Amino acid sequence: MTRFILRWAINAAALYVAVALLPERIQLIEGASWVSVIWLALIFGLVNALVRPVIKVLSCPLILLTFGLFTLVINTLMFALTGWIGNQFGVGLLIAEPWFWNAFLGALIVSLVSLVLSGLLRDQLKKRS
Helix, strand or coil, X not given: XXXXXXXXXXXXXXXXXXXXXXXXXXXXXXXXXXXXXXXXXXXXXXXXXXXXXXHHHHCHHHHHHCCCCHHHHHHHHHHHHHHHHHHHXXXXXXECCCHHXXXXXXXXXHHHHHXXXXXXXXXXXXXXX
């Protein structure tokens, strides 16, 4: 349970950093607060846990053909899907046009921040709950 909450916090921090670094490209919907970021982090975690493995299996030939670079496209689509699902619940991300490149930048920032935070907190993430 502690690992889940820590992972959720890392996702929330990563999403917040992406929104903060790209304010003209990615925004929270109007009237959103830090609670919205927490809900988005939960949606992001669920999308990555449920949808991403299926997409990776289906696109395995493309991943192999591009030496893994297609994984960046998958990350972009998962980021955009998170924003879309969040919009359905009123806590979404607004991704400006061109949406693919802006979602790509947002996904890249989220991945880097998650990587750094996971590295810093790896001992806590390895502990069994």
